[in-house]
Amino acid sequence: HRRESVVARRLHEKMWTTKVVRSTVATKPNPSTRPERLERDHVGRLRMAKPTKDGWRWYQYRGWTVHYGSMDRRSISLDLDEESDTLDEVAEAVATGTEQEIEGNTTLATGMDADLGTPVVLVHGFGASGYHWRYCAPTLAEKHRVFAPCLLGFGLSDKPKEATYENGELWRDQLVHFLESVVQEPAVLVGNSLGGRAVLHVAATRPDLVRGLVLVNSAGRFAEENNMASMAEPVEELTALTQVRDRIRTAVQRAVLSLTFLWTKRPTRVKQVLEAVYSNRDRIDQSLVDSIIEPALHENAMDTFIKVVGQTRTQTTVNELLGRLKAPTLLLWGMKDPWIRPDKADYIRTLYPQAEFYPLDAGHCPQDDSPEEFVEALTQWMQKL
Numbered sequence: 001h002r003r004e005s006v007v008a009r010r011l012h013e014k015m016w017t018t019k020v021v022r023s024t025v026a027t028k029p030n031p032s033t034r035p036e037r038l039e040r041d042h043v044g045r046l047r048m049a050k051p052t053k054d055g056w057r058w059y060q061y062r063g064w065t066v067h068y069g070s071m072d073r074r075s076i077s078l079d080l081d082e083e084s085d086t087l088d089e090v091a092e093a094v095a096t097g098t099e100q101e102i103e104g105n106t107t108l109a110t111g112m113d114a115d116l117g118t119p120v121v122l123v124h125g126f127g128a129s130g131y132h133w134r135y136c137a138p139t140l141a142e143k144h145r146v147f148a149p150c151l152l153g154f155g156l157s158d159k160p161k162e163a164t165y166e167n168g169e170l171w172r173d174q175l176v177h178f179l180e181s182v183v184q185e186p187a188v189l190v191g192n193s194l195g196g197r198a199v200l201h202v203a204a205t206r207p208d209l210v211r212g213l214v215l216v217n218s219a220g221r222f223a224e225e226n227n228m229a230s231m232a233e234p235v236e237e238l239t240a241l242t243q244v245r246d247r248i249r250t251a252v253q254r255a256v257l258s259l260t261f262l263w264t265k266r267p268t269r270v271k272q273v274l275e276a277v278y279s280n281r282d283r284i285d286q287s288l289v290d291s292i293i294e295p296a297l298h299e300n301a302m303d304t305f306i307k308v309v310g311q312t313r314t315q316t317t318v319n320e321l322l323g324r325l326k327a328p329t330l331l332l333w334g335m336k337d338p339w340i341r342p343d344k345a346d347y348i349r350t351l352y353p354q355a356e357f358y359p360l361d362a363g364h365c366p367q368d369d370s371p372e373e374f375v376e377a378l379t380q381w382m383q384k385l
Contacts, residue, residue: 036069038076038138041285048134048148050287055156056130061177064163067156068149068182069130071141072116117144118211118382119183123175124148125193125219125365126308129155131291132192135283135371140379147187149178151198153308155291159300165308167315168194172201179209188382192216192367193340197318203329204321212385213327214378215348215355217340217364220318222347267293277364279336288368322352329355330381332374334362356381 036056037049048069055067120140122133130148137146150157151171163170175198179187188211191199196218203210270292274284296305329352333345342359349355358377362370 036071036075036137043282045135046138048131048137050131050134050291051156058156059178059182061152061174064152064158064160066149066152066158066174066178067130068147068178069133069137070145070147071137072145073142074116076138076141118385119145119147119185119187120382121175121179121183121187121189121199122146122148122367123189123191123195123199124151124154125191125195127154127292127296128192128365129291129295131155132288132365132368134287134368136367136375136378139371139375143379144188144382145183147178147183149175151195153304155295159295159298159304161300161303163304163307168197168201171198172205175199175202176206176209179206186211188212188214188385190214190216190367190378191218192365193219196220200318200321200325201316203327204324207326210327212382213325213329214332214381215329216332216366216374217334217337218331218344218348219340220321223317223319225317277338278369279334279361279363280369283369318348319351322348325352328385330378331355331357332366332377333357333359334364334366334369335359336362337364339364 036051038046039049040046048071051067051069056069058065058067060066122130122136124130124132129150133146133148137148140146152163152174153159153165165171175189179202186209189199189203191197191214193216196215197220199213200215200218200220203213267289270289271284274288275281278284298304331345331348333342335342345357349357358381360366360370360373360377362373366374
C-alpha cells in the first residue's frame with residue numbers, strides 16, 4: 001500500500017509538472033500510457049503481448065481512430081523480467097518520458113529523443129495488424145524507437161464504411177500523418193506484403209520523412225501487369241445495357257466476396273492459410289490466429305474486406321513509384337513464399353539497381369516466420385544508414 005501511494009503521488013506530480021501539447025480535437029482519453037507489455041511464448045521466446053480489447057495507444061486521423069504499438073529500450077528494461085516489476089519501476093518508466101496529446105490522446109512521447117535510437121515503423125500486410133511484428137519489436141526496441149501501427153480497415157484501427165481504398169492512397173496518407181504527428185522525425189519504414197506497397201508509396205512521395213525503406217515480400221502491381229489487364233478488357237461504349245450489366249457484375253462480385261469473407265474468417269481456414277505461407281509452422285499459435293479473427297468480427301469488417309479486395313488494383317504501378325524513389329532500400333525476402341515469389345524481388349532490382357537484397361529462409365511473413373534472422377539482417381543494414 002505504501003508503494004502504491006508513492007507511485008500515485010509521483011504520477012500525480014508528473015501530471016501537473018509536465019508540459020502538455022494539446023490538440024483542439026477532443027476525443028476519449030487513452031486508457032493507459034504504459035508501454036506495450038511483453039510476454040514469453042510456449043518455448044520461452046520473448047514477444048510483444050497481444051493487446052487487450054481496449055487496444056494500444058491510439059490517435060485520430062480524419063476523425064478515425066488508429067491504434068499502434070510502440071516501444072523502446074525503456075519498455076524492454078521494464079518488462080524483461082516480469083516478476084521483478086514493481087509499481088515504483090512503472091512510475092520511473094513513465095517519469096523518464098514526456099506526456100503529450102495528439103488529438104486528445106495522452107501518450108508517452110519519445111519523439112526527437114536521440115538517446116532512444118532511430119525510429120523504425122513496421123507496417124503489416126493484408127488481414128494482419130501491428131501485432132504481426134510481435135517477435136521483432138522487442139529486439140529492435142533495444143536500440144530503436146519502434147512503432148507498429150494498424151492500417152485503417154485492419155487490426156484494432158477503425159474500419160470506416162465511408163473510406164475508399166483506391167490506389168492505396170488512404171494508407172499512404174495515414175502513414176504520412178502518423179510520421180508527422182506521432183513519430184515526429186524521419187524513420188526507417190518496413191512493410192510486409194500490402195504494407196510494403198504502402199511504405200513504398202510514402203517513400204516515393206514524401207522522401208523527407210524516410211531514412212530508409214525495407215520491402216518485405218512486398219505487394220504491388222507492375223506496369224506490365226496493368227497493361228495485360230487493360231488488354232484483356234476491351235473498351236466498350238457506355239450504354240444503358242452495359243450499365244445494367246455492370247451493376248449486375250458488381251452485385252455478383254459483392255456476393256462472392258461476402259461468401260469468401262465468411263469462409264476465410266473461420267479459425268480452421270485462417271490456420272490453413274497460415275500453414276500454407278509459413279515455413280516454420282511452430283510459430284503459428286492461437287494468439288496469432290486470434291489476432292486475425294477478432295478484427296474480422298467487427299460489424300464493418302466484411303464491407304472493408306470487399307472494398308479492399310475490389311479497390312486496390314492500383315493505378316500507380318510499382319515501376320512508377322520506384323522511378324521516384326530516392327531512399328536507401330533493402331529487400332528482405334522470404335524465399336519460400338508461395339504468393340509473392342523471389343522473382344518479384346529480382347525484377348524490383350532491375351528497376352531499382354541500388355536496392356540491396358537479403359534472402360531469408362521463410363515464407364510470406366518472414367518477420368514472424370523467422371524473426372531472429374529477419375532482425376539480424378535488418379539491424380546490420382540499418383547500421384550503414
